[in-house]
Amino acid sequence: DVKVTQSSRYLVKRTGEKVFLECVQDMDHENMFWYRQDPGLGLRLIYFSYDVKMKEKGDIPEGYSVSREKKERFSLILESASTNQTSMYLCASSLTSGATDTQYFGPGTRLTVL
Amino acid sequence: KNEVEQSPQNLTAQEGEFITINCSYSVGISALHWLQQHPGGGIVSLFMLSSGKKKHGRLIATINIQEKHSSLHITASHPRDSAVYICALRGAQKLVFGQGTRLTINP
Numbered sequence: 152d153v154k155v156t157q158s159s160r161y162l163v164k165r166t167g168e169k170v171f172l173e174c175v176q177d178m179d180h181e182n183m184f185w186y187r188q189d190p191g192l193g194l195r196l197i198y199f200s201y202d203v204k205m206k207e208k209g210d211i212p213e214g215y216s217v218s219r220e221k222k223e224r225f226s227l228i229l230e231s232a233s234t235n236q237t238s239m240y241l242c243a244s245s246l247t248s249g250a251t252d253t254q255y256f257g258p259g260t261r262l263t264v265l
Numbered sequence: 266k267n268e269v270e271q272s273p274q275n276l277t278a279q280e281g282e283f284i285t286i287n288c289s290y291s292v293g294i295s296a297l298h299w300l301q302q303h304p305g306g307g308i309v310s311l312f313m314l315s316s317g318k319k320k321h322g323r324l325i326a327t328i329n330i331q332e333k334h335s336s337l338h339i340t341a342s343h344p345r346d347s348a349v350y351i352c353a354l355r356g357a358q359k360l361v362f363g364q365g366t367r368l369t370i371n372p
Binding site: 184191192193194195196199209239241243253254255256257258259261 | 307308309310313360363364365
């Protein structure tokens, strides 16, 4: 079974703090994704990576950066957290970029920025 | 207008009822996914369709490419089916998600 893990289930941070969200997958997947999920808006793609050290902006990259130094690990960074970044953050991975590839999701991190 | 629209947004039914959740989209796609999200956040992929119909247990998913429409059906619904069901379109490299349908099955 594919396993995608995220470093925290719940996180509370203060405005202006630097926040790291970590995601690890154990199935040698090429692609990894970071989404945020907000009521009424569904899941929106923040960034994705199709290889080590490669990254692409998604639909809402502003205020975020990412790092992929190793194939199994994809980190989302909030350089200076703001209250409008309070959300559920979900990481996912897929084997390749193929149209028929399934994305496997982590359990999510619910981030609150005070 | 969103590229993908789901209906209904919320659905409450009694155990045993036949459930239908709809997904309409306005763009060309290479595949369509149905996902299930339980309370607590974890998302599981149920189906991936590019044509026709797929069945897994009590769940059936259909897609009509010409009409740009897909449906997810649940037969003999059970309280454990209570979850948010999300339709997602597969484009070039990424998924575009619907807003989800919150399904509650009462015993």
